Amino acid sequence: MTTILFMVSVALLLSVSFVGFYFWALSSGQYDDLETPAHRMLKDEGKKNEKLN
Amino acid sequence: MSTCTYCQSSFYGQSLFCCQSCKLLSNWLEGGVAPLNKLNSVSAKWLKYNQLVLESTFNSSIGITEKKFKFYIGGLQCSSCVHLLEDFSNYFPDVIYSKLNYSSRTLETTSKISSSLGTICEAIEQLGYEPTPIKESADYEMARTHENRDDLKRLGVAAAIAGNLMLFSIPVYVGLEGPLAFIFNWISFFIFLPLLFYVAVPFYKKSWGSLLVRRINVDTMIVVALWTGFALSTYNLLQNFGQIYFDSTASFIFLIVATRYWLKRQQDKLIHKNIFSDLFTNEIYEVKSEVRLPAHTLFLSLYQIKKEHLLVIKQNQLIPCDGELISKTAEFDLSFLTGEAFPQVKLRGEKVRAGSRLVSALCDFHCKTEAIDSELSQALAKLEIEHESKSEIQTLSDLISHRLTLVVFSLAAVFFAFTYRYLGIEAFQRCLALITIACPCAVAFGTPLAHSLGLKKALRKGYFIKSSAVFEKLSHIKKIIFDKTGTLTLPQLSLVEIFPPNLCNEYKSVILGLENASLHPVALTLKALWKEMPTASIEKVTEVAGQGVEANYSGHLYQLSKAYSDEAHEIMQVDFFVDQLKVASLSFEEKVKPEAALVISKFNQLYFKTMMLTGDIRHRALAVAKSVGIKFENVYFEQSLISKQMLVKKENPCLFVGDGLNDVAALSEAYVSFAIQGAFESTLQVSDIYAPKKNLSSLLEIIDWSHKIHQTVKTNLAFALFYNLAGGACALLGFINPLVAAVLMPISSALIIAHTTWRLR
Numbered sequence: 001m002t003t004i005l006f007m008v009s010v011a012l013l014l015s016v017s018f019v020g021f022y023f024w025a026l027s028s029g030q031y032d033d034l035e036t037p038a039h040r041m042l043k044d045e046g047k048k049n050e051k052l053n
Numbered sequence: 054m055s056t057c058t059y060c061q062s063s064f065y066g067q068s069l070f071c072c073q074s075c076k077l078l079s080n081w082l083e084g085g086v087a088p089l090n091k092l093n094s095v096s097a098k099w100l101k102y103n104q105l106v107l108e109s110t111f112n113s114s115i116g117i118t119e120k121k122f123k124f125y126i127g128g129l130q131c132s133s134c135v136h137l138l139e140d141f142s143n144y145f146p147d148v149i150y151s152k153l154n155y156s157s158r159t160l161e162t163t164s165k166i167s168s169s170l171g172t173i174c175e176a177i178e179q180l181g182y183e184p185t186p187i188k189e190s191a192d193y194e195m196a197r198t199h200e201n202r203d204d205l206k207r208l209g210v211a212a213a214i215a216g217n218l219m220l221f222s223i224p225v226y227v228g229l230e231g232p233l234a235f236i237f238n239w240i241s242f243f244i245f246l247p248l249l250f251y252v253a254v255p256f257y258k259k260s261w262g263s264l265l266v267r268r269i270n271v272d273t274m275i276v277v278a279l280w281t282g283f284a285l286s287t288y289n290l291l292q293n294f295g296q297i298y299f300d301s302t303a304s305f306i307f308l309i310v311a312t313r314y315w316l317k318r319q320q321d322k323l324i325h326k327n328i329f330s331d332l333f334t335n336e337i338y339e340v341k342s343e344v345r346l347p348a349h350t351l352f353l354s355l356y357q358i359k360k361e362h363l364l365v366i367k368q369n370q371l372i373p374c375d376g377e378l379i380s381k382t383a384e385f386d387l388s389f390l391t392g393e394a395f396p397q398v399k400l401r402g403e404k405v406r407a408g409s410r411l412v413s414a415l416c417d418f419h420c421k422t423e424a425i426d427s428e429l430s431q432a433l434a435k436l437e438i439e440h441e442s443k444s445e446i447q448t449l450s451d452l453i454s455h456r457l458t459l460v461v462f463s464l465a466a467v468f469f470a471f472t473y474r475y476l477g478i479e480a481f482q483r484c485l486a487l488i489t490i491a492c493p494c495a496v497a498f499g500t501p502l503a504h505s506l507g508l509k510k511a512l513r514k515g516y517f518i519k520s521s522a523v524f525e526k527l528s529h530i531k532k533i534i535f536d537k538t539g540t541l542t543l544p545q546l547s548l549v550e551i552f553p554p555n556l557c558n559e560y561k562s563v564i565l566g567l568e569n570a571s572l573h574p575v576a577l578t579l580k581a582l583w584k585e586m587p588t589a590s591i592e593k594v595t596e597v598a599g600q601g602v603e604a605n606y607s608g609h610l611y612q613l614s615k616a617y618s619d620e621a622h623e624i625m626q627v628d629f630f631v632d633q634l635k636v637a638s639l640s641f642e643e644k645v646k647p648e649a650a651l652v653i654s655k656f657n658q659l660y661f662k663t664m665m666l667t668g669d670i671r672h673r674a675l676a677v678a679k680s681v682g683i684k685f686e687n688v689y690f691e692q693s694l695i696s697k698q699m700l701v702k703k704e705n706p707c708l709f710v711g712d713g714l715n716d717v718a719a720l721s722e723a724y725v726s727f728a729i730q731g732a733f734e735s736t737l738q739v740s741d742i743y744a745p746k747k748n749l750s751s752l753l754e755i756i757d758w759s760h761k762i763h764q765t766v767k768t769n770l771a772f773a774l775f776y777n778l779a780g781g782a783c784a785l786l787g788f789i790n791p792l793v794a795a796v797l798m799p800i801s802s803a804l805i806i807a808h809t810t811w812r813l814r
Contacts (some may be wrong), residue, residue, distance in 0.1 A: 004233065008240065015217050023211045026202050036155040039132035040139065 062131045072130035073181025089144035095175045101185065102171035108353050111170055111186045114163070119149065122170055124160045126153070127183030136660070137180060145176045157482065159187070200219040204317065208310050211252045215300070215307040217244050224302035230341040238290050238297050245283065248306060253279055259335070274458045278488060279306060285485050295482075296790065301798060308802055312501045333355040338373060339365040341417065355424050362420045372409045375426045377402055379417035385409040453770055461491045461781070468785055479787070486784035486794040491777040499769040499805040506813040516755055517743040525766070526725045526741075527759035530601045532707040533656055533752075534700075536719070537667035537677055538643070539712030540729060540749075546578045546625070547644040556637050558586065564629060566591035567602045567613050575627055575641060601627070649681045652749040657682065664704070665689065666697050666719065697723045710752065711740070720723050729753065751805040765812045769805050 025031065059075035081087055095103070102108060115123040126138070134153075138160055141151040147168035152161050170186060174456050177184040205775055210763065221237045221244070229237065251675040253276070260272040282302035289295035337352050341363040355373055358364070363379065372385075378399050385397055385405060399405055405418065407427035424430060430639050465484040472480040472694040504521030511518050518524075535541050541618060566589030568576035590612075594604045601614030612630040629637040664687040667674050674690035689700055698718035701709055707721035710718070720726040720740045728740035729749070780797055789797070 005236070008236075011220070012217075012240070015213055019210060019213050022213075023206060025287065026205055027211075029198075031202070031205055032198060033154045033157075036135055036153055039135040039155055042132045042136075 057131070060131045060133050072128070072134060073132065074133035077180065078133050078137060087144055089176055089180060095171050099171035099174040099178070101339075102174060103169040104352050106293075107337065107352050107354060107355070108170045108489065118166055120164050120166060120168055120170075122162050122164070122173060123176065123187050124162070124174070125185040125187050126158050126160050126177070127185070128181065129153075129155065130780065137379055138177075138182070141176075144180075145173075147176075148173065160184070204314050207252045207255070208307075210247055211303070211307040211310045214244055214248045214252070215303040218300040219304045222297070225297070235293065241297060241299040242287065242290055245303060246287075248303055249279065249283055252310065254307060260281055269458045271458075274461075275306070275309060277458075277462070278302070280486055281488055281607050285482075301489075301796065303804070306800060312505070315501070315505050338370075339367070341365050358420060358424055360420055360423055364418045365422060366411045366416050366418050368411055368414055370411055372405050372407050372411070374407050374420050374422045374424045375429075376405060376421040377419045378405055379419050380415075382413075383416035384413040384470070386412045451773075452720060457491070457774075457777070461488060461777075464781070464785075482788055482790060484784055486789050488779045489794040490780035490784055490789065490797055498801075499773065499809060500766050502806060503762055503765045503769065503809045503813060506809065507758065509814065511755070511758060514754070514758075515744060516751070519741050519743075521739045523725060524759045524762040525705070527708070528763040529706050530708045530725060530756075532664065533662070534664045534666050534702055534704060534707050534709045534719075534723070535653075535683070536709075536711040536716050537665055537669060537674060540710055541649045541665065541677055541681055542643045542645050545581065546575065546641040548578060548582055548639060550640040550641050552638045552640075559584050560631075560637060562589045563591070563606060563611050564613060566606065567594055567604055567611060575639075578641060579639075579698045599602070643659065643677075645677055645680045646749060648749050652752060653682045655753060663687065666692055666700060666708075666709075668692055668694075668697075694718045708752075710749075727755070764814065765809055768812075769809060772808070773801065773805065 030037075055068070055071075057071035057075050058069045059079040060071065062071055102111075108120075111122055112120045113123065128134075135155060138153045139151055141162065142148045148162050148164045150163040153159070154161075160177070163706055164173060173184065174184045193240050218241055219335045221241045225234050255277070256272045256275050260270065260276045263270040263273060279302060282298045285295075286299050286302075289297060337354060338358060340351050340353055340358070355360075358373055364373070366383075378401055381401050383399055384408070385399055404421075407422075407424065407429040457525045465487050468487070469484045471485075476483070488602065501521075506523060507524055508518055508521055561583055564579060565583055565586060568579055569588055569591070589606060591604045594602050601612065603610065603612040603614075605611075610630075610632050612633070614628055614630070615625070625641045627639045627641070628635050629639070656663050663683050665674065665678050665683050666689045667677075669690060671690045674688050675685060678685060678688045689697075692700065697716070698721075701707065701719045701722045705722075706724035708725045708727060709719050710727045710729065711720050712729055712738065716728075717739050720728060723741075725742070726740040727742045727744070729744055729751070742755060744755070778788060780794065784794055
């Protein structure tokens with residue numbers, strides 16, 4: 001019983017923290033543009049930096 | 054299909070790279086020059102943007118150390134475009150930071166205070182894109198972002214609640230009892246509260262708004278189902294007896310919130326705000342002098358133009374406000390205002406309306422109003438209001454939800470009143486089972502789902518549809534009214550006769566030279582027809598407005614002048630003179646689009662009443678009607694803008710098919726309007742469906758698609774009605790308790806989702 005209650009508390013805390021993270025991601029604008037980041041992540045930083053230096 | 058050598062994406066074409074960015078980046082990485090190694094001089098096109106007065110209207114920075122500009126970027130193709138434009142500062146030191154939004158095709162730049170807008174535009178253009186500086190209201194942008202985030206917050210919370218409630222409900226469903234079941238149920242109660250007091254707030258607002266005008270909408274029913282589920286579950290929880298329905302109610306609300314958000318995102322992509330400013334987005338005007346200031350030249354954007362300004366209007370530029378012509382003569386294309394294909398000549402002192410396009414060379418223009426006060430701006434503003442109010446029609450879904458709600462609640466109330474004496478609390482439970490199972494999931498999310506899938510697929514096919522209500526409205530249509538010029542006929546003229554037929558190439562070359570700079574329909578037709586022919590390089594061509602053009606070339610005087618317009622036969626004749634001696638004549642006429650007759654015959658076979666509406670004279674109108682197969686009694690000719698609008702109003706519900714903003718009044722008045730060309734956002738604002746790059750056959754396709762969507766919605770509704778009827782009867786007879794009803798409700802939802810996605814796959 002105690003173990004279950006402990007696990008339930010942890011599950012609830014995790015849920016609340018996930019919702020909290022989701023709100024933080026929203027307010028920092030991470031969901032404002034859902035298309036560009038998918039392209040941005042493909043950028044080859046190594047090649048570019050090598051070239052710039 | 055080819056594969057891009059650099060980014061590996063597939064594209065149509067035979068080249069090695071899918072876009073300019075891939076080519077530039079590939080060359081650079083292979084040891085070539087940087088994408089923007091050296092900025093060439095700024096072209097005249099962008100130079101005017103460097104003027105401080107004009108630049109300040111686009112600069113959104115409030116600081117004094119930097120400038121912030123926003124651009125609409127044309128020509129984005131793949132990930133390389135994102136990389137190239139976001140690395141802009143590396144190639145162009147004036148820019149400190151740049152951020153691209155691929156979804157909205159916009160680029161935001163922060164640049165040094167010493168930078169200038171025109172130079173940045175030039176740099177972007179040299180990278181291979183088409184920049185358009187834009188100025189958007191910061192408040193509007195902020196409000197949109199805030200609204201989107203708010204919707205996503207509610208959606209996220211609804212998802213979290215529905216998911217977590219399932220976790221705590223499943224053990225109870227499979228037989229958990231005792232103190233642990235009691236604790237789990239209380240946890241479910243507390244998890245449910247944010248749904249009730251946060252997620253459901255928009256439902257309360259919409260429901261209240263509807264009740265204020267004495268109507269019940271689907272939100273009212275959702276609110277009642279939500280609160281009934283909550284009240285009975287809480288009552289059972291407090292009594293520690295009976296079933297708990299928090300999980301099924303939460304799942305139901307989550308599905309509704311999710312489908313509504315999806316539909317809203319689909320529609321948001323197509324909705325814009327101001328038609329008038331959209332129309333003049335790229336127009337920059339040269340102000341010659343101001344009445345109270347010493348003469349000087351400056352460039353202004355649309356809303357900076359004041360009354361009494363003297364403007365120098367360039368060829369192909371739109372007149373921004375109402376005023377008078379100062380030059381001796383000028384020729385204007387009024388097709389935007391009147392639909393008339395042939396340009397009109399205006400003389401000094403004559404009134405010229407905003408929206409007229411200058412066809413001849415430069416002219417001086419005296420502003421008598423500000424842009425916002427022009428007749429065109431006022432008319433468009435009025436139309437926007439009318440168009441918004443017109444969309445509030447009662448759709449089939451509204452009707453069903455309204456009646457179903459009334460029937461279900463009345464039935465539950467009557468049942469409870471008559472059976473409470475005999476059944477006690479059981480009567481309440483049966484009523485609750487009825488309300489739960491009869492909740493209109495087909496209306497609440499089956500219809501939005503069908504509509505959003507319909508919009509998405511239509512967009513993929515090249516149709517920009519303003520609102521999903523169009524699908525339902527199209528199914529009511531039995532009359533189709535066509536505009537003539539540009540809709541049933543081709544926008545360009547057709548050369549029907551050359552006399553002498555064997556006109557020598559030398560003369561053709563001279564004619565092309567005379568017409569080289571002209572935008573007159575005759576010039577455009579000849580340039581398209583004789584595109585293989587060399588053009589004589591004639592330096593100075595004099596335009597005689599309303600008459601034609603003339604020039605001295607190789608020791609001869611060449612003239613090209615309009616002879617007469619045979620209106621009865623749609624013929625326009627142009628004569629060619631050498632040293633004032635007529636050597637040739639060219640005859641032009643409007644041609645009917647090749648597919649027009651077939652499309653109209655198909656509509657006639659399907660028992661649609663086809664009609665034609667035009668500002669043209671009787672002879673031309675009847676000739677076109679005859680060639681496409683429209684009955685003469687259904688042809689309305691010599692109509693003004695107002696009479697066109699009145700006629701469409703009289704014929705409603707009808708589908709009006711026009712070729713853009715020259716039919717603005719009729720498009721706006723029609724029950725459903727279909728535009729096949731015109732400026733994108735402004736045309737979309739006044740028309741329900743906009744299909745650029747499509748021909749008239751697309752009408753058949755979109756009507757067929759609308760019928761399919763409408764059929765899907767109707768099948769969903771019929772299924773839901775049958776399901777609710779059978780379930781409701783079982784509930785009232787006591788065969789179904791509220792728990793079973795709560796389980797059956799999501800099953801019907803799942804069936805509706807599966808049916809909708811299968812039908813519209």
